[in-house]
Amino acid sequence: NYSLKQLQQIDAAHHLHPFTDHKELRDIGSRMITRAEGPFIYDSEGTELLDGMAGLWCVNVGYGRTELAEAAYEQMKEMPYYNSFFKCSTPTPVLLSKKLAELAPKNINQVFYGSSGSESNDTALRLVRHYWALEGKPQKNRIISRKMAYHGSTVAGTSLGGMDGMHQQLGGAVPNIVHVMMPYAYELALPGENDHDFGLRAARSVEDAILEAGAENVAAFIGEPIMGAGGVKIPPESYWPEIQRICRKYDVLLMLDEVITGYGRTGEWFAAQTFGIEADTITTAKALTSGYQPLSALLVGDRIAATLVDKGGEFYHGYTYSGHPVACAVALKNLEIIEREGLVERVKTDTGPYFAQMLKERIAGHGLVGEVRSVGLMGAIEIVKDKATKERISPVGSAAVAVRDHAIANGMMMRATGDSMILSPPLIWTRATIDMAGERILKALDLAERDLRK
Numbered sequence: 001n002y003s004l005k006q007l008q009q010i011d012a013a014h015h016l017h018p019f020t021d022h023k024e025l026r027d028i029g030s031r032m033i034t035r036a037e038g039p040f041i042y043d044s045e046g047t048e049l050l051d052g053m054a055g056l057w058c059v060n061v062g063y064g065r066t067e068l069a070e071a072a073y074e075q076m077k078e079m080p081y082y083n084s085f086f087k088c089s090t091p092t093p094v095l096l097s098k099k100l101a102e103l104a105p106k107n108i109n110q111v112f113y114g115s116s117g118s119e120s121n122d123t124a125l126r127l128v129r130h131y132w133a134l135e136g137k138p139q140k141n142r143i144i145s146r147k148m149a150y151h152g153s154t155v156a157g158t159s160l161g162g163m164d165g166m167h168q169q170l171g172g173a174v175p176n177i178v179h180v181m182m183p184y185a186y187e188l189a190l191p192g193e194n195d196h197d198f199g200l201r202a203a204r205s206v207e208d209a210i211l212e213a214g215a216e217n218v219a220a221f222i223g224e225p226i227m228g229a230g231g232v233k234i235p236p237e238s239y240w241p242e243i244q245r246i247c248r249k250y251d252v253l254l255m256l257d258e259v260i261t262g263y264g265r266t267g268e269w270f271a272a273q274t275f276g277i278e279a280d281t282i283t284t285a286k287a288l289t290s291g292y293q294p295l296s297a298l299l300v301g302d303r304i305a306a307t308l309v310d311k312g313g314e315f316y317h318g319y320t321y322s323g324h325p326v327a328c329a330v331a332l333k334n335l336e337i338i339e340r341e342g343l344v345e346r347v348k349t350d351t352g353p354y355f356a357q358m359l360k361e362r363i364a365g366h367g368l369v370g371e372v373r374s375v376g377l378m379g380a381i382e383i384v385k386d387k388a389t390k391e392r393i394s395p396v397g398s399a400a401v402a403v404r405d406h407a408i409a410n411g412m413m414m415r416a417t418g419d420s421m422i423l424s425p426p427l428i429w430t431r432a433t434i435d436m437a438g439e440r441i442l443k444a445l446d447l448a449e450r451d452l453r454k
């Protein structure tokens, strides 16, 4: 048995963490999360935290689901692994694909598996370029994405994403990917410009990029229905219909990244359904297994699938763990739980609206809060110095970090990104859990304001 101190020392000596300043980690030591149950996580010292992030936007059915452990155990005993290369398969990815085709928008009937959202976006990028090559248009390979987008951490994921810091460290992105403005009215709308007009203008930046490159050179547009890691940026209602119109007009494929929004978060199975988007590919991962196993599923629309199948020839792409039987067994059980407990419907009709109301009535009026926003159980609180002028506290991000630290000290795990405080809780949250979160966040805001305005 190791003490916390020992574990922290070993961790700092041997374990490189994702998205972490290792010098800071060495000085502070990591928090060891050792147990979790329902909506709560517990650290090694027994501290209980309400998990406002569902792990990393993924534990939609909450913690402690022994049914998922049993599904994995049964599958491991029977058939722990076999691949789906070379015209083989195991049964669970077959059955999961059928289930996903039933849940997905109606133009989607095929699935390609990986182990992570990043891998799945690599697959999507390769697949759309392969599609145009099969269609005899190999030059139609440019992808349009957005600044502040997050599409994962592999080379292709980083290149598709629009995070400056990540691009700088990459030192050379995958070619032929361009980034246009994000649809975030609070920050980018012009004086006097309403949300509707701003949404159209943001969408038309995609049209401008298509015209600049020439439509004959543009393969696809990729976007998260709601930008997640970029700060839960919710586009105006006018945005997605205009994007759809532009993609159709120029015969540009529409790729959605629903790694966060998939499987109930927005109050529908997919945000494509919430926003009425017809996509050619939908990248999903995370909540597909509620994070209990690593698994991603790229949902592929009929247009691309028909070409891929009918033209024949091999698509030279795949992962050892594509369609992993254990991960797929867990996904099937996870989707069964979401359905059985009516979690998607509950987010749509009950907890989603109640969450929005809590943010508006209890949080929005606070002196540090410029804006609150949410769809379903995904929301953000924008931290400002001055509500009227939207002036930020400098340096960027420092205020949100202060609020986050007070939140954690008061039993509320949430995330800070830029000046946004982010919430993406398990879908098992009830009205009582939402009230508890509201109280803890308000307390954190008060304490942070006291420090910041000293």
Ligand code: PLP
Binding pocket: 115, 116, 117, 118, 119, 121, 150, 151, 152, 153, 224, 228, 229, 257, 258, 259, 260, 285, 286
């Ligand atoms: N796409 C989006 C929208 C994400 O939020 C993430 C991860 O947070 C990814 C892709 C990458 O997924 P993964 O971390 O599983 O590779």
